[in-house]
Amino acid sequence: MTDDKSARGEDEALKARLEKLSAALDATKQAPTRRFAEAASNDASGQGSAMNLGFRVLTEFVAGVIAGCLIGYLLDLWLGTSPVALIVFIFLGTATGFWNVYRIAMKPTGR
Incomplete structure (x- = not known):
């Protein structure tokens, strides 16, 4: 009888x-499907944040150049100097645009 109980205990174990x-x-069989779904959602959010960053970089750079052109043009009109201020401020606006892009690029990411 003891052997019968121990055999039943081993069977249950x-x-x-x-x-x-x-x-x-x-769980292991379902893991690749789950990982694929997670990777797809991460790629979609990663792609969106990359596009967001790209548009922000483009906007910062173009805004610097346009602001420099506008300031130079208005100074030329006000001071009567032909294209001198325009050329100087185009370069300053371009440098400002590059500086803004550099600052964006050097920010640590959240990951």
Whole structure:
């Protein structure tokens, strides 16, 4: 009778172990599908944030150049100097645009 109880106990332990291994195997089979779905969602959000950053860099650079052109043109009109202030402020606006892009690029990312 003791042998019968110990055999039943071993059978139950083996069944529990088999169920645990089956559950782990099922989870492993589903993991690639889950990882693929997570990767797809990460790529979509990563692509959106990359586009956001690209548009921001473009805007910062173009705004610096346009502001420099506008200031130079208005100074030329006010001072009566032909293209001198325009040329100087185009270069200053371009340098400002590059500086803004550099500052954006040197910011640490959130990851």
